[in-house]
Amino acid sequence: MRIGELARRAGTSTRTLRYYETHGLVRPGRSANGYRVYDEAELRVVHEIRSLLAIGFGLDDIRPFVACLRAGHDSGDVCPDSVAVLRRKLAEVDDYLDRLGSVRRRLHDQLARAIAQREETCLRTRGPAG
Amino acid sequence: MRIGELARRAGTSTRTLRYYETHGLVRPGRSANGYRVYDEAELRVVHEIRSLLAIGFGLDDIRPFVACLRAGHDSGDVCPDSVAVLRRKLAEVDDYLDRLGSVRRRLHDQLARAIAQREETCLRTRGPAG
DNA sequence: GGTTGCGTTGACGTCGGCGGCAAGGTTTAG
DNA sequence: CTAAACCTTGCCGCCGACGTCAACGCAACC
Numbered sequence: 624m625r626i627g628e629l630a631r632r633a634g635t636s637t638r639t640l641r642y643y644e645t646h647g648l649v650r651p652g653r654s655a656n657g658y659r660v661y662d663e664a665e666l667r668v669v670h671e672i673r674s675l676l677a678i679g680f681g682l683d684d685i686r687p688f689v690a691c692l693r694a695g696h697d698s699g700d701v702c703p704d705s706v707a708v709l710r711r712k713l714a715e716v717d718d719y720l721d722r723l724g725s726v727r728r729r730l731h732d733q734l735a736r737a738i739a740q741r742e743e744t745c746l747r748t749r750g751p752a753g
Numbered sequence: 754m755r756i757g758e759l760a761r762r763a764g765t766s767t768r769t770l771r772y773y774e775t776h777g778l779v780r781p782g783r784s785a786n787g788y789r790v791y792d793e794a795e796l797r798v799v800h801e802i803r804s805l806l807a808i809g810f811g812l813d814d815i816r817p818f819v820a821c822l823r824a825g826h827d828s829g830d831v832c833p834d835s836v837a838v839l840r841r842k843l844a845e846v847d848d849y850l851d852r853l854g855s856v857r858r859r860l861h862d863q864l865a866r867a868i869a870q871r872e873e874t875c876l877r878t879r880g881p882a883g
Numbered sequence: 884g885g886t887t888g889c890g891t892t893g894a895c896g897t898c899g900g901c902g903g904c905a906a907g908g909t910t911t912a913g
Numbered sequence: 914c915t916a917a918a919c920c921t922t923g924c925c926g927c928c929g930a931c932g933t934c935a936a937c938g939c940a941a942c943c
Binding site for chain 1: 839859867
């Protein structure tokens with residue numbers, strides 16, 4: 624299969640596939656005229672890449688998962704390197720959740736105080752009976 | 754006060770202050786020799802900017818808060834435009850928290866399955882008695 | 884042989900909040 | 914007089930995952 628077909632079937636662009644290639648994630652062969660040629664397994668690889676990107680992985684993080692698939696495993700998750708990345712990413716997400724949670728509290732408080740302040744100002748402006 | 758002093762007192766750089774100026778957030782006067790001159794109130798403004806940046810606001814989001822301070826309010830939060838931004842940001846953060854939470858679940862499950870799979874493979878490799 | 888639709892490489896643009904450097908002018912201290 | 918420490922404008926670099934365009938080659942159909 625050539626690059627256009629793979630792009631369509633993977634729901635992405637040819638530019639993206641070439642980009643993955645420059646970063647060592649996808650490895651097509653070449654036909655006589657220089658066109659990239661992909662086998663069926665690469666579709667699975669591209670799906671794995673896209674799926675991991677979608678949950679916040681960088682291309683560098685994804686490399687072990689692709690290697691794991693290429694090693695013949697049914698899932699890209701099961702190899703030690705992949706597991707290590709999964710652990711690290713889980714920790715990062717937990718960390719970020721904490722920080723985002725405290726940002727949320729701060730925003731919430733700030734909003735509550737601002738509204739209270741506005742109502743108070745409003746009362747003073749219109750008088751205590753307003 | 755000139756730009757270097759304000760930068761030191763605000764805990765940031767002169768480059769940053771000029772950047773804020775190009776984006777309409779800080780408005781110094783000029784002395785005869787062309788140097789920027791800031792009054793004391795600008796320190797408060799810069800603190801407000803930094804504080805909001807730190808919790809994930811963009812410079813565009815911050816503009817109403819600065820305007821609110823300049824309008825003479827004790828807090829940058831109390832003006833209608835600021836409250837609107839606070840509401841929007843709170844909604845965005847809630848949204849992001851949801852998505853990050855589901856990413857976390859997905860990561861957690863993926864990790865759990867990967868480990869289970871590895872143990873199973875290990876057992877098969879070493880035999881049922883291993 | 885002309886058009887259309889595929890493919891190739893290469894290089895620049897995007898977004899945001901700056902960092903850092905160049906090449907100069909100003910002010911102050913010694 | 915000179916050095917040091919300020920200040921000015923202007924412009925490139927950064928990160929990451931691509932989009933987009935240029936300029937070209939290849940293949941197939943009419």
